[in-house]
Amino acid sequence: MEEIVIKDAYIKLGQALKLAGLAGSGVDAKFMIEDGMVTVNGEVELRRGRKVCPGDVIGLEGNQVKVNQI
Secondary structure: EEEEEEEOOOOHHHHHHHHHHEEEHHHHHHHHOOOOOOEEOOEEOOOOOOOOOOOOEEEOOEEEEEEEEO
16 A cells, blocks of 8 residues: 655645546546545545545555555
């Protein structure tokens, strides 16, 4: 499982996908989320602005990324 590290209390899902390298742009992230390809903690998430907090796990096409905080 890969991880991303954030400074703040949360990061928006679309931004987290870009930070993790799972989406090349915000537009790519938007379409992946709208198409139901992204999960947060095992549940499909359809909101690009969903706040993802440390400890949450983002899933996309078999890849999993855990969010950690500095």
